[in-house]
Amino acid sequence: MNIDRQEVLRYLGYRNAEPSPEVLHHIADCTEELLQACTPHHIFHREPLRLVSPNIVSFAGITVHSRSLFQHLTGCTEVILFAATLGSPVDLRLERCSKLSMSRAVIMQACAASLIESFCDECQEPIAVEAAAKGLYLRPRYSPGYGDFDIAHQRDFLTVLDCPKRIGLTMTDSFMLAPSKSVTAVIGLTAEPQSCHIAKCMTCQAKNCPFRKG
Amino acid sequence: MEIFDQLGKRMLFFDGAMGTILQENGLGAGELPELWNLQKPELIQQIHHSYLKAGADIIKTNTFGANAVKLRGCGHSVQEIIGSAVCAAKKAVQANGGTGLIALDIGPTGKLLRPLGDLPFEDAYAAFREAAVCGEHAGADLILIETMSDTYEAKAALLAAKENTSLPVFVTLIFDEQGKLLTGGNIAAATATLEGLGADAIGFNCGLGPEQIKELLPQLKSCCSIPMIVNPNAGLPRCVDGKTVFDVSPKAFATSMAELASMGAWMVGGCCGTTPAHIAATVRACKEIPPTPLESHALTVVSSYSQAVPFGARPILIGERINPTGKSRFKQALRENDMDYILREGIAQQQSGAHILDVNVGLPEINETEMMCRAVTELQSIIDLPLQIDTASAETMEQAMRIYNGKPLINSVNGKQESMHAIFPLVKKYGGVVIALTLDEDGIPETAEGRLAVAQKIVDTAASYGIKKKDIIVDVLAMTISAGQGAAAVTLDSLRLVREQLGLYTSLGVSNISFGLPQRENINAAFFTMALQNGLSAAIINPNSQAMRKSYDAYCALSGCDTQCMDYIARYSQQTAETAPVAAAQMSVSQAIISGLKESAYSAAQELLRTKEPLLIISEELIPALDQVGKDFEKGILFLPQLLMSAEAAKAAFEVIRAQMDASGSESQVKKDKIVLATVKGDIHDIGKNIVKVLLENYSYDIIDLGKDVPPEKVVDAVKEHHVKLVGLSALMTTTVVSMEETIRMLRQETPFCKVMVGGAVLTQEYADMIHADRYVKDAMDSVRYAHELFGE
Numbered sequence A: 001m002n003i004d005r006q007e008v009l010r011y012l013g014y015r016n017a018e019p020s021p022e023v024l025h026h027i028a029d030c031t032e033e034l035l036q037a038c039t040p041h042h043i044f045h046r047e048p049l050r051l052v053s054p055n056i057v058s059f060a061g062i063t064v065h066s067r068s069l070f071q072h073l074t075g076c077t078e079v080i081l082f083a084a085t086l087g088s089p090v091d092l093r094l095e096r097c098s099k100l101s102m103s104r105a106v107i108m109q110a111c112a113a114s115l116i117e118s119f120c121d122e123c124q125e126p127i128a129v130e131a132a133a134k135g136l137y138l139r140p141r142y143s144p145g146y147g148d149f150d151i152a153h154q155r156d157f158l159t160v161l162d163c164p165k166r167i168g169l170t171m172t173d174s175f176m177l178a179p180s181k182s183v184t185a186v187i188g189l190t191a192e193p194q195s196c197h198i199a200k201c202m203t204c205q206a207k208n209c210p211f212r213k214g
Numbered sequence B: 001m002e003i004f005d006q007l008g009k010r011m012l013f014f015d016g017a018m019g020t021i022l023q024e025n026g027l028g029a030g031e032l033p034e035l036w037n038l039q040k041p042e043l044i045q046q047i048h049h050s051y052l053k054a055g056a057d058i059i060k061t062n063t064f065g066a067n068a069v070k071l072r073g074c075g076h077s078v079q080e081i082i083g084s085a086v087c088a089a090k091k092a093v094q095a096n097g098g099t100g101l102i103a104l105d106i107g108p109t110g111k112l113l114r115p116l117g118d119l120p121f122e123d124a125y126a127a128f129r130e131a132a133v134c135g136e137h138a139g140a141d142l143i144l145i146e147t148m149s150d151t152y153e154a155k156a157a158l159l160a161a162k163e164n165t166s167l168p169v170f171v172t173l174i175f176d177e178q179g180k181l182l183t184g185g186n187i188a189a190a191t192a193t194l195e196g197l198g199a200d201a202i203g204f205n206c207g208l209g210p211e212q213i214k215e216l217l218p219q220l221k222s223c224c225s226i227p228m229i230v231n232p233n234a235g236l237p238r239c240v241d242g243k244t245v246f247d248v249s250p251k252a253f254a255t256s257m258a259e260l261a262s263m264g265a266w267m268v269g270g271c272c273g274t275t276p277a278h279i280a281a282t283v284r285a286c287k288e289i290p291p292t293p294l295e296s297h298a299l300t301v302v303s304s305y306s307q308a309v310p311f312g313a314r315p316i317l318i319g320e321r322i323n324p325t326g327k328s329r330f331k332q333a334l335r336e337n338d339m340d341y342i343l344r345e346g347i348a349q350q351q352s353g354a355h356i357l358d359v360n361v362g363l364p365e366i367n368e369t370e371m372m373c374r375a376v377t378e379l380q381s382i383i384d385l386p387l388q389i390d391t392a393s394a395e396t397m398e399q400a401m402r403i404y405n406g407k408p409l410i411n412s413v414n415g416k417q418e419s420m421h422a423i424f425p426l427v428k429k430y431g432g433v434v435i436a437l438t439l440d441e442d443g444i445p446e447t448a449e450g451r452l453a454v455a456q457k458i459v460d461t462a463a464s465y466g467i468k469k470k471d472i473i474v475d476v477l478a479m480t481i482s483a484g485q486g487a488a489a490v491t492l493d494s495l496r497l498v499r500e501q502l503g504l505y506t507s508l509g510v511s512n513i514s515f516g517l518p519q520r521e522n523i524n525a526a527f528f529t530m531a532l533q534n535g536l537s538a539a540i541i542n543p544n545s546q547a548m549r550k551s552y553d554a555y556c557a558l559s560g561c562d563t564q565c566m567d568y569i570a571r572y573s574q575q576t577a578e579t580a581p582v583a584a585a586q587m588s589v590s591q592a593i594i595s596g597l598k599e600s601a602y603s604a605a606q607e608l609l610r611t612k613e614p615l616l617i618i619s620e621e622l623i624p625a626l627d628q629v630g631k632d633f634e635k636g637i638l639f640l641p642q643l644l645m646s647a648e649a650a651k652a653a654f655e656v657i658r659a660q661m662d663a664s665g666s667e668s669q670v671k672k673d674k675i676v677l678a679t680v681k682g683d684i685h686d687i688g689k690n691i692v693k694v695l696l697e698n699y700s701y702d703i704i705d706l707g708k709d710v711p712p713e714k715v716v717d718a719v720k721e722h723h724v725k726l727v728g729l730s731a732l733m734t735t736t737v738v739s740m741e742e743t744i745r746m747l748r749q750e751t752p753f754c755k756v757m758v759g760g761a762v763l764t765q766e767y768a769d770m771i772h773a774d775r776y777v778k779d780a781m782d783s784v785r786y787a788h789e790l791f792g793e
Helices: A005-011 A021-037 A067-073 A088-100 A103-133 A152-160 A162-166 A191-198 B017-023 B033-039 B041-054 B079-093 B121-138 B151-164 B187-196 B210-221 B252-263 B277-284 B328-337 B339-351 B370-380 B394-403 B417-430 B450-463 B487-502 B510-514 B520-533 B546-559 B563-572 B589-595 B598-608 B614-635 B640-663 B687-698 B712-722 B732-750 B765-770 B780-791
Strands: A040-053 A056-059 A062-065 A076-085 A182-190 B057-061 B101-106 B143-150 B169-173 B203-206 B228-231 B238-240 B243-245 B302-305 B307-310 B316-319 B356-359 B388-390 B409-414 B434-439 B471-474 B505-509 B538-541 B672-678 B702-705 B728-730 B755-759
Touching: A005 A021, A005 A103, A021 A088, A021 B307, A021 B538, A021 B640, A040 A067, A040 A103, A040 A162, A040 A182, A040 B702, A056 A067, A056 A103, A067 A182, A067 B728, A076 A103, A076 A152, A088 B339, A088 B687, A103 A182, A103 B033, A103 B316, A103 B640, A103 B687, A152 A162, A152 A182, A152 B732, A162 B033, B017 B033, B017 B041, B033 B243, B041 B057, B041 B079, B041 B277, B057 B079, B057 B143, B079 B101, B079 B121, B101 B121, B121 B143, B121 B151, B121 B316, B143 B151, B151 B203, B151 B505, B169 B228, B187 B203, B187 B307, B203 B210, B203 B471, B210 B228, B210 B252, B243 B755, B252 B277, B277 B409, B307 B640, B316 B339, B328 B339, B339 B356, B356 B370, B370 B388, B370 B394, B388 B394, B388 B434, B409 B417, B409 B450, B417 B450, B434 B450, B450 B471, B450 B487, B487 B505, B487 B520, B505 B510, B510 B520, B510 B538, B510 B563, B520 B538, B538 B546, B538 B712, B546 B563, B589 B598, B589 B614, B589 B640, B598 B614, B598 B640, B614 B640, B614 B780, B640 B687, B672 B687, B672 B712, B687 B728, B712 B728, B712 B732, B728 B732, B728 B780, B732 B755, B755 B780
Parallel strands: B057 B101, B101 B143, B143 B169, B169 B203, B203 B228, B316 B356, B316 B538, B356 B388, B388 B409, B409 B434, B434 B471, B471 B505, B505 B538, B672 B702, B672 B728, B728 B755
Antiparallel strands: A040 A056, A040 A076, A056 A062, A076 A182, B238 B243, B302 B307
């Protein structure tokens, strides 16, 4: 698990600009604090996938009406339902930091965002190895709320994976994950090897997102 | 059979998993198992029966998720489901010849409590109360609160069960292999909290297999004085072919369970993956093992949600700064509802090494109970130190103890009948360690023997309420030596007497000793050392005071409680290098602000105040610098962290200037127009709003920050109360923009004079227009610009 400095700077809006030494110092410091505070957990299930029609996919008893998810999963035979969290102690640190210094708080926030992504990537490695043994490849993670994949499906992920009990991951009435630095996602399994090079951002429909890569 | 007739006389057995067997019978992932009580009661009864046949003494009803939060929208009431579940269990017991106890199973709501999530403590309590009452009514013999990974939620459930039923209540928690709850708490902290609240037994369930719990049980045993339960999974979950399985065999499970029984568990059973075969094997392996006698630990310990702080090892520092007495700035914060100020006092003390924070928010003109509950809630959401609830009002004390997530220190009780009568029932009910002041109806005894006698009286009276000595700390009272020089000696003698004769731990508000004298720190620090030497266990001090800190660190090194002086060395070895402070680079106020250097801005402003009018510094240095930074941000040559660093630097400069103006009696800079900021209902992410706040404050707007997850009515009320002309609303997600729209609608109706600006990750100009906002602000600077436009900057 690590925090990617370039990624953090991108979240903070630095494109190619050089950050000040203070900012770099804060990034290093927040990285250390978060790595020490976080209590990462994850869980996943592998489930068969049915591509019902160009805007309906179904897995684990969940039927999703979404054109973008259909596109994303086209060519897949199975999916991994995945959930991960950095744990509530990270939220406590973020909250505490925002009382002391907002400049540091935005940096810590960006560091935590990078950390959860890196944690998810790390969790995915053994999954990828296992899939590879069967000649399958992983598509990038796709989460409720991306494209036209209704965020209300957050509930299905938490229920099917039994997230509150297994990894302490819950959601609010408005489908926000709590602890906040958490991810739920579906990962397609496909026999097409080229799907691996698709950068996550390129498949996302939020085209004016400031954090979009590429 | 009554549980207490059997408990401790022989090993008692819980049943195993219910969910696992329901899944084998076709329960789909995501389907509510509790509905099967209504749909397939015979199957439920049959499962219970198979466990009773396997030798279980206690069967858990199929009600893990039977609470209003989880069942919402399922079409059946909690009463209906719990009624049918208990009924199925009863039938199974009848079929077993009437042998078997029914535990009403209460699992977590599946939501995180505020402020980590959006479920209010009171709502969790209400949901658990409903379940507990239904369970007792339906005929359950006891209540098992299980699989709790948050002590706060466990507290809500335990309180609800205790206050609304007369059943025994057991609590089991889900720990990871490191002995941590998912919310970060450890075994000692959870035990202190739950034992304090009067749980009848506590223990482990789920999460781990018996082998892993073997590593953790000794930890629980070392701090737990009540019966222990172990209901593990059939091993650690393993992922086989994409699915989670638990696959420790009945034989292996039973072998480990026998070890756990020998180690001190009085009740054993199973959780996920265990079957009647596991329980049958466990019963065979354990039934002849005699229960280990309970150990009564005389541990004096307070806890936060995450850590326990024991008394006795090293003297405890209780930070005294959260207290308005003699602090005008603090009083102002209380009057203005400035919670951030209070929180910063807390954080600073934690950083200075305080072990516990005293919380006193009593001020005649404010609602103390409300403020105390808010302060406790907010402090415990950002600081993991135990709190000392400090109030003269029993009502405030009770409400604060209710919502406190841990076992608090209670300040205070004294030898007056009235005080003991008010406080002891609260200590008994909610748990806590109480500070006992050695004074009574006759005042403060002048001799050490007199104070000892009052302490003895308090201890005796406490015992009659069922409160043990270990939960009392005696404050023998430090009186100022300026009123009588013998005062110090009496206090020191009293400390020794209480330690030696009563064996109790002691505390003191140390700085009282110097009241009325100049340079009080000199006296305080020396007296602190003397008191420690005479047996002081906990000192209520200002941990930010260097002098007190040095006394403490030196004492710990000298007395040997700082092993090999490790802490002393760690703290002071680097400081020698810092003795020659680097001369602050000569920087102008505006340069310092543009560079985002807080300390430099502070000292440059201080310097400049010698030669320049405060108001001129603001208009000629601060504001132009801020404008410059704002422009650079908008041009994309300076980024958010620097913008905020500059804002913080400007704030530091403002503070010096403001202090100077206050001191000179000149009209302090008048705050500008008021702006209400809120993150809308349903939204628990407020970083964007906080950024906006920092910048608007920089331009001297008076911000009324309503926080996050704010209901529309609250926004309207604030706008009405302060007659505010501008509201800023933030929302992060499409799902919460709905609340934003609703808030705007209500504002339009009730306060048409007020403009609304909106911002947040998902918002766009189109969205803002659609919900009828007056202005979409794309970033924090944009909100400043709009405020300027509106208020005619």
